[in-house]
Amino acid sequence: YDNLQTAQGTSLYSGTVTIGTSVSASKYYPEDLTRKVGTFTYANGTSTVYRIADTDDVWNGSDQRVVVDAHFGASMVYDYFKTVHGRNGIDGAGGPTAYAAANGGAGLISSIVRYSTAYNNAFWDGTKMTYGDGDGSTFAPLVSLDIAAHEMTHGVTQYEANLTYQNESGALNESWSDVFGALVERYVYGESTDTWKIGEDCYTPGTSGDALRYMDDPHDASNGGYTSNDDPDHYSERYTGTSDNGGVHINSGIPNHAFYLLAKGGTHHLSGVAVTGIGADDAGKIWYKALADYMTASTNFAGARQATLSAASALFGGSSAQYTSTQSAWCAVGVG
Numbered sequence: 047y048d049n050l051q052t053a054q055g056t057s058l059y060s061g062t063v064t065i066g067t068s069v070s071a072s073k074y075y076p077e078d079l080t081r082k083v084g085t086f087t088y089a090n091g092t093s094t095v096y097r098i099a100d101t102d103d104v105w106n107g108s109d110q111r112v113v114v115d116a117h118f119g120a121s122m123v124y125d126y127f128k129t130v131h132g133r134n135g136i137d138g139a140g141g142p143t144a145y146a147a148a149n150g151g152a153g154l155i156s157s158i159v160r161y162s163t164a165y166n167n168a169f170w171d172g173t174k175m176t177y178g179d180g181d182g183s184t185f186a187p188l189v190s191l192d193i194a195a196h197e198m199t200h201g202v203t204q205y206e207a208n209l210t211y212q213n214e215s216g217a218l219n220e221s222w223s224d225v226f227g228a229l230v231e232r233y234v235y236g237e238s239t240d241t242w243k244i245g246e247d248c249y250t251p252g253t254s255g256d257a258l259r260y261m262d263d264p265h266d267a268s269n270g271g272y273t274s275n276d277d278p279d280h281y282s283e284r285y286t287g288t289s290d291n292g293g294v295h296i297n298s299g300i301p302n303h304a305f306y307l308l309a310k311g312g313t314h315h316l317s318g319v320a321v322t323g324i325g326a327d328d329a330g331k332i333w334y335k336a337l338a339d340y341m342t343a344s345t346n347f348a349g350a351r352q353a354t355l356s357a358a359s360a361l362f363g364g365s366s367a368q369y370t371s372t373q374s375a376w377c378a379v380g381v382g
């Protein structure tokens with residue numbers, strides 16, 4: 047949880063976050079009319095969506111934490127794509143704002159919190175963000191910043207490459223969401239080892255230090271290795287079964303690790319291929335341009351390698367350090 051609920055406008059980064067928009071004296075809604083981002087809630091366990099109001103615009107009620115975090119997350123995702131990639135909103139045109147909650151929400155990129163009951167998931171449903179509260183054991187409320195960015199990047203992908211959500215294209219869909227989840231978290235909090243963990247702020251609240259996925263170490267070898275949340279980091283280890291839509295949350299470890307090596311550098315523990323890091327900023331530029339300009343619904347891992355090379359060449363030149371490291375990052379994970 048972020049500490050935004052203690053004060054209006056206090057933000058954890060250089061910008062200013064608008065939580066409450068005043069509608070009238072002593073009536074504020076979490077609806078930012080500049081970013082066109084709004085946050086709504088389900089009445090616990092029901093399918094009734096309604097606006098959340100506050101009387102003094104200090105959002106520190108215990109039931110307001112998920113509202114503040116979801117709203118903060120959507121605002122930060124908006125700022126990241128606008129500031130870093132020049133992209134206006136999820137659809138590139140300041141939306142989608144098609145979703146209109148029963149009581150408001152028209153014209154806003156909407157997030158809904160408190161979905162279902164003890165729901166261990168968060169998802170983009172094609173027009174809006176939705177968060178579960180978690181069951182308190184596997185997940186605390188799933189409103190952490192990297193998850194908000196992960197889910198809203200599913201929206202960006204839908205408007206760009208629209209990668210089919212199964213097998214290798216589905217694993218790329220998942221991986222691009224993890225990558226921009228990491229990059230938005232880094233944009234707001236600065237880079238740390240947590241940057242490369244996915245969901246660490248709300249996964250297993252009773253256990254510290256663990257995460258849902260690990261881009262720096264998909265096998266999670268540091269936790270005894272090859273245990274829970276053990277995903278492949280080399281093409282030779284890819285899952286070829288049918289569960290999880292053909293392993294979209296499993297094989298994502300392979301492109302996730304390629305991105306990590308491209309950004310931070312390192313030598314792959316299995317292939318022994320060394321990668322010279324180019325930094326997460328340039329790596330993020332390559333990944334965004336690949337998604338927006340070169341990848342399509344049926345792109346597979348080999349196609350993603352080619353798309354990122356085309357993007358690196360267009361951005362930095364075909365003999366640039368960025369291009370060369372993109373080649374070696376994919377080679378390190380056994381693709382191309």
Ligand SMILES: Cc1cccc(C(=O)O)c1OC(=O)C1CC1
Pocket residue numbers: 166167168169192193196197220227244245258
């Ligand atoms: C928790 C969860 C379950 C099923 C699908 C997703 C999904 O959005 O793919 C999901 O959310 C994540 O993976 C976010 C990044 C932690």
Ligand SMILES: [Ca+2]
Pocket residue numbers: 192228231240241242243244245246
């Ligand atoms: Ca993280």
Ligand SMILES: [Zn+2]
Pocket residue numbers: 196197200220223
């Ligand atoms: Zn996902």
